[in-house]
Amino acid sequence: MTWYRFGEWILRWRFIVLAVVGVLTAFFGYFAAQTQLVTSFGELLPQNHPFIKVAHKYDQYFGSVNNVTIMIEVKEGTIYTPAIIGKIVQMTRDMDLVYGIQHGSVRSVATSSYFRPLAGGVILNTPVLPNGDIPKTAGELEELESNVHKNPGVIFGRFVSLDDKAAVIEGSFLETRLDYTRIFDEIRRIVVEPERDASVHIYYGGQPILYGWVYHYTPEFLWIFVATVLAVWMLLYLYFSDWRGALRPTISGVICAIWGLGFIRLLGFGLDPLVLVIPFLITARAVSHSVQMHDRYYEEFYRLRDKERAILSSFSELFVPSLSGILADAFGVLIILLVPVLFLQRLAITASFWIAAIIVSELILNPIVYYYLDPPRIDVIERREHGWFKRLLQSIAKPMLERSGRIATFAATIVVIALCAFFWTGLKVGDPSSESPILWPNSPYNRSMAAIQSEFGAIEQFVVVAELGRRDSLNDPKLYHVMDEYERYMERDPAVGRTFSVADLLSNGGSALREFQPKWNVLPTTTRGTGQLLGGLLAGASPLSTAYIITPRRDATQMTVYSKDREGENVQRIVLRTQRFFDDPRHHVPGVTFSLAAGIIGELAAANQEIIDNDLLLNVLAFATIYIIILITYRSFMAGLYLLFPLALANAAINAFMGAHNIGININTLPVVTVGVGFGIDYSIYIVSRIIEGLALGGDLKGSTYTALITSGKAVAFTALTLVASVLFWYWSSIRFDAEMGLLLAVWMFVSMLGAMTILPVLIVTFDPAFIRREKERAVASRRPDLESHTLAAFS
Amino acid sequence: MERNLHAYSLIKTLFILIALATAACHREVALPPLPLSNITLTDKFFDVWPTSPTRAFVVGDRGKVLLTEDGGRHFKRIDIGTQLGVFAIQMADDQNGYLCGQDGLVMRTRDGGKSWERLNSRTNLFIFGLSFPDALHGFFVGDRALVLSTTNGGESFTKRQLQRLFPQELSDYALPYEEPVLYSASFLDVDHGWVVGELGRIWATENGGKSWQEQQQPLVAQWKRPLGPGDDARFADFILPTLFSVSFRDQKHGAACGLEGWVVQTDDGGKTWQFAHQSDKPGAAPDTLVPGAAQIPARDPLFSIDLFAGDQGITTGLTGTVLRLQPNGAWAHDPSVPAIPFPLSQVRFFDAQHGWIVGYGTILYTEDGGKTWRQCQG
Structure with missing residues (x-):
């Protein structure tokens, strides 16, 4: 009624x-x-979750999720030709012109340097491409190839594929200037298309590109x-x-x-x-x-x-x-x-x-x-x-x-x-x-990601931050031994492609500073030895250029686990293994807090x-x-x-x-x-x-x-x-x-x-x-x- | 009553449905035990010591000691109780062996490698090489010109620094040339041995280490690199390339290798040493490179050398470089070794047929004198 x-x-x-x-x-x-x-x-992420807080605190330096990876792959031969090296150099420069790029984050073989030992104890920190000049003669190209091969993990395998057929250019975009449509458009128009021709395949991926494709459709x-x-x-x-x-x-x-x-x-x-x-x-x-x-x-x-x-x-x-x-x-x-x-x-x-x-x-x-x-x-x-x-x-x-x-x-x-x-x-x-479930498996994005993964193994980052509570923690050798042990432990998981931390650079640095003798490629066990190697690594470099490994304030460093994919179970397993590892009292370092987790895998976790x-x-x-x-x-x-x-x-x-x-x-x-x-x-x-x-x-x-x-x-x-x-x-x-x-x-x-x-x-x-x-x-x-x-x- | 029973059944069904859903949805991810591989890409192997055609010890970073008894098809890890890097190993006989490494690490086995005991080396310096002509007599060399010797199987050590003593007036200028790192030792018997190291140092003894003589002087005359503006002519013989490894097949014939891909050889027990030439491939003519001349591209450093089986020689280096000694005396790139773009730290042959190469993430084995190599998977 x-x-x-x-x-x-x-x-x-x-x-x-x-x-x-x-x-x-x-x-x-x-x-x-x-x-x-x-x-x-x-906005899809739980902002109060401890992982996200850690990610936000350090995303300027470690494991930004707004990374773009561009891979150039030759159809014949290797990348060591003047034309291909020229493309890599040009794409690296052009990447820095894209709207919203975090300047200084663009990295490729063209921005890498290595230690060059000479007889008489002289060691030169030499850019792989001095002044960005493109090698022209066969000898110069052979020298470039040799220089790349001398730096496994740092250049070789990271910016150049292990079969020498592909190279990547990486860059991070500022969270505050994320205009997916514009970034997607400019990367295609400014970086990719001018270098695309019959001799190469060019693939590009990363979170901004994924959302760029979504807007495109x-x-x-x-x-x-x-x-x-x-x-x-x-x-x-x-x-x-x-x-x-x-x-x-x-x-x-x-x-x-x-x-x-x-x-x-x-x-x-x-x-x-x-x-x-x-x-x-x-x-x-x-x-x-x-x-x-x-x-x-x-x-x-x-x-x-x-x-x-x-x-x-x-x-x-x-x-x-x-x-x-x-x-x-x-x-x-x-x-x-x-x-x-x-x-x-x-x-x-x-x-x-x-x-x-x-x-x-x-x-x-x-x-x-x-x-x-x-x-x-x-x-x-x-x-x-x-x-x-x-x-x-x-x-x-x-x-x-x-x-x-x-x-x-x-x-x-x-x-x-x-x-x-x-x-x-x-x-x-x-x-x-x-593959990304957002787009179809045969979409250009998923095909690009599959191609990059097949050449470079794994690119999805899970970053554990070592927060240094004390000034002298950075020189504590135990810190690097724990980091190294964590990396070796995680690499045994089938979902993990590779790992990276300053511990790798530290031991590599020991070898590079000693004429590449492999026996110096071990982690130091003393505070003095650690300080010396760290000094060698950081001396002469601007704090921003080394911020991807140690913050400019020297109050945090990081370990990156590269996952092969974003599968839910793999993500969960990586987190669980990491938590168990750092819960073990044997892996406690005085004054250091290991905080999970930045990077796309951390945020998805x-x-x-x-x-x-x-x-x-x-x-x-x-x-x-x-x-x-x-x-x-x-x-x-x-x-x-x-x-x-x-x-x-x-x-x-x-x-x-x-x-x-x-x-x-x-x-x-x-x-x-x-x-x-x-x-x-x-x-x-x-x-x-x-x-x-x-x-x-x-x-x-x-x-x-x-x-x-x-x-x-x-x-x-x-x-x-x-x-x-x-x-x-x-x-x-x-x-x-x-x-x-x-x-x-x-x-x-x-x-x-x-x-x-x-x-x-x-x-x-x-x-x-x-x-x-x-x-x-x-x-x-x-x-x-x-x-x-x-x-x-x-x-x- | 009947209605209550019906309602009860309905509620029970709903609960079963919810329980099923909950059980199905909220599963803990499984954490299977991680596979433990003896050889991984991130391993750094520094030395290998074969004790028979198919049996060998391999040592490396993080206290890793592996033993194979079937030509590298299977490896067994031996726990030596330390995570320090192990740089070199030698079995003096079937039962007695020694290893050395990071932070003054010296260990001994008396049971064929099953168990290892740490010896008091009285040093924390890195010990890079060792050579034991028999089970009791041996020499260790390392950082800061360190030489440790023992005559009683490691019960006690005699420590000394093998370096040139500069006159007082040069002491301030000589600082960069003092205490060069010594990387390798080769003793044929308890009296005769050679030690090489940083800045091209070659030292020899004919009396079991009681006295030592420098032998690199002939090389200085051959080294044509002009002094730079900052170089001091009084130290001209210190601009030689660092030597990382030395090997003698007998008291006359020996070779050492090192920085910029140089191999130096002697046919008279070290009285005279000569820079060897290289060739691009086996059978090709030796290059005409003048020692000390700038090389473009720079050649990879060579980390180990082994003279074996009467007239054979092999050396390995950075980015997978492997050179074989040719009949014409030149060292040629060996195309039979798989292309591995990583440092190869050590090469050793047990006899003319069976040999090993180890390096970063790599253990290679040959049983046909190096014609073919098999990558061991661990």
């Missing part, structure tokens, strides 16, 4: 309501028009969006046989999108191209609620043959289930606020607002829109009621609710649970394979750890939130359990799907997976509410359940199938992540729908829960006889 009056109030004050909604929509529209695509890797989104909208329109038209059926959900989706986008911009945020599927998903939710309402309006109009009464009847009957469905979604998403990741917290606020906007675009505006639209023709409604889709549902629903059908449904559910449990074990935290820590909590809290909303809606403790069952099944299925399809839970997938956790609860609410309605109108439990399945259930099945069909277009995307997330959400919606349409009604018919009977009594008490001029049987 209350909601009926509320509907009447909306219609009576429709001008004011329209004006308020119009003004607000214009307000949000103004901001929505300024929407920008923005992505920031840093974003124009595709427009076509995917247009194709999706057209497909949804076509399906809506086929379902309702009426243009109003397509228009009404579109209005709902567009208005809530304007509110959502406007709100994002209003808060100063941008839209991340990697989670564009989330706006799609929310809009799809708006469309779903709208289809439900529209379907009910047609049903009521057919029953009452009066537009205004049909509007009010459908509004009053669906207000509670729609509202509780929307609130369950919104609060479920808001729970993400608990994850201490800036991006997720922003997403929690903006996505929950966007979802909540459906209350306005769908529930509040609904009676007014129908008020101004012409009523549907009766033959159109009848055609919809007797289509093949409804006949299909009838043929499935009837036997399913019989005893044998219920047993079969239970059995099928158990099989599905077992399959989910089996495939769920394959789910990995972090990236499940060596932090993110993965946060995911592991929060994933279960998030799921429990999201389910608890939805449970409380259902508890309030149906005033029953058991109701939540019944309605959460299909949702739990959908969540299990989605995790199993990810496990089976090698999609890991990582900083990119977590937002999508977490936002979707409560989606689909409205399917169950609509069906249960319709069962209660049927009972209130005098039907029995099985009959009412059957009716609910072929009325509300029909709209549920249709919206789920529409969503599945529409997200197929995402598979055209060059961004693999968006394609997979689209597919994932389609599976999610489909399984939710299946659960709500099969096991939920079977559970209700089998167990005849008390809350259904109680809600029926309440519905009977609040019935309006004037809205019941026709019987429900007309629709069965």
Whole structure:
């Protein structure tokens, strides 16, 4: 009764309501028009995690994640020709011109130097390419090759590949000037393309390049969006046989999108191209609620043959289930606020607002829109009621609710649970394979990274910082022995390609300063010996040029482990091994704190750890939130359990799907997976509410359940199938992540729908829960006889 | 009652589902034991000592001592109880052997290498080379012109500094030339031996180390590098290239190698030494390089030399350089050794057929006189 009056109030004050909604929509529209695509890797990281704090403290010197690596590989011969060396020199110079580059961070064989011993005890610290001059004669080229080979690990194997066919140029970009599009464009235009010709392959990779490619592909989104909208329109038209059926959900989706986008911009945020599927998903939710309402309006109009009464009847009957469905979604998403990741917290606020906007675009505006639209023709409604889709549902629903059908449904559910449990074990935290899951395996980026990895072994950095609490710690020989022992220990792990630390330079320096005699290539065991070698290493060099090994303040040094990939298990294992190593009292150095961890692997480890820590909590809290909303809606403790069952099944299925399809839970997938956790609860609410309605109108439990399945259930099945069909277009995307997330959400919606349409009604018919009977009594008490001029049987 | 039972069943099912999910999702990553390889790319091997055609000891950084008994197919690590670098090893006979290394490390085995005991060398200086003509008599050489000798199998040592004593008036100027590092020793018997080191020093003894004579003087005349503006003519014989290794096949014939790829040879027990020439490949004519002339490109330093089997010779150096002695007396690049761009610290042949080369991350073995080499995997 209350909601009926509320509907009447909306219609009576429709001008004011329209004006308020119009003004607000214009307000949000103004901001929505300024929407920008923005992505920031840093915002995906848990800023309070100790690893991230260490990374931020030292990222100016050690293990910056904003590294770009460019590899030039000759097709024939070696790099030791004037033309190729000329290219390397030129690319090194050009790299320094790219916007946002951290000057001094550009390194290649052209910037390297070595110690040259001469007879008589003279040692010259000689640049490999004196003055950047390009060797021209065969002798000069041979000398260059010899100089490179004399410095294994420092030049040879690091800037020049061990087969002499490739060289790399590296550079770091300033966090404060990360303009991925511009960096990507300038690296291609200034550094790569001028040197590309028939004699070489040029590959480039690194975090800024990865995001550069993502932006490069974003124009595709427009076509995917247009194709999706057209497909949804076509399906809506086929379902309702009426243009109003397509228009009404579109209005709902567009208005809530304007509110959502406007709100994002209003808060100063941008839209991340990697989670564009989330706006799609929310809009799809708006469309779903709208289809439900529209379907009910047609049903009521057919029953009452009066537009205004049909509007009010459908509004009053669906207000509670729609509202509780929307609130369950919104609060479920808001729970993400608990994850201490800036991006997720922003997403929690903006996505929950966007979802909540459906209350306005769908529930509040609904009676007014129908008020101004012409009523549907009766033959159109009848055609919809007797289509093949409804006949299909009838043929499935009837036997399913019989005893044998219920047993079969239970059995099928158990099989599905077992399959989910089996495939769920394959789910990995972090990236499940060596290539970036953001792009397709054969994308230029992944092919580039594979080529660089194959020539140089490993490039993904995990940096342990040795923080020096005492001034004399730097001269403590034990520090370097522990560093060396750590490197040798980590190199035994199959995921680790190589390691690097100042300990390597120290022992190499001992040899280089003693005419390259290998027997001097050992770590000193005395403070004096250590100080001498360190002095030799640092003397004459500017503090900034040695900052990659020791900070200019001389208060920290580092050990870098180069991982072959970013696979979640490998990342976790590297961290665990490192923690265990430094927990061992034998590896404690007085005055030194070994802090984990900078570098891309350290930051991913932090993110993965946060995911592991929060994933279960998030799921429990999201389910608890939805449970409380259902508890309030149906005033029953058991109701939540019944309605959460299909949702739990959908969540299990989605995790199993990810496990089976090698999609890991990582900083990119977590937002999508977490936002979707409560989606689909409205399917169950609509069906249960319709069962209660049927009972209130005098039907029995099985009959009412059957009716609910072929009325509300029909709209549920249709919206789920529409969503599945529409997200197929995402598979055209060059961004693999968006394609997979689209597919994932389609599976999610489909399984939710299946659960709500099969096991939920079977559970209700089998167990005849008390809350259904109680809600029926309440519905009977609040019935309006004037809205019941026709019987429900007309629709069965 | 029946309804309660149903509700109970439902709750139980939900809990099972959640428990399954939790168990499946939150797995600890496995930490399998790390593979322990005896030979890795980051190993630095400094010396090898074969005791039979297929049995050899290999020593290196971080206290690493390996033993193979099957021609390098398998290696066993021997724990010597230290992480110090081991620079050289020699087995004087089947049971008795010695090794030396970083920070005055000297160790002895009396059981064929199974166990090693540390000896009191009374020094913390690096000891780079050793030579034992028999189980009791031996010499160690090292940093700051150090020579340690023992006549009782390491029970006690006599320590001395083998360096030129400059007159008082030159002492201030002579500082850079004092206490040169001695890298290698070669003793044929308890009396006759040679020691080489920094700045081209060659010392010889004919009385078991009681007295020593400098032998590099003939080389100074051959060395044509002009003195630089900062060079002092009074120390002209100290601009010779450092020598890292010495090997004598008998009391007359010996060779040493060192910086800038130079090999020096003697056919008269060291009375006269001569710079040897190199050739690009076996059979090619020797180069005409004048000793001391600037070389472009600079040649790699040579770290070890071994004269063996009557007339054979081999030397190894930085960036995988391996030279073989040719019938014409020149040293030619050996194309049969795999291209390894890393320092090769030591080469030793047991006999004419069986030999070893060790270096950074590398152990090579031949059983056909060096025609083919096999990379040992450990």
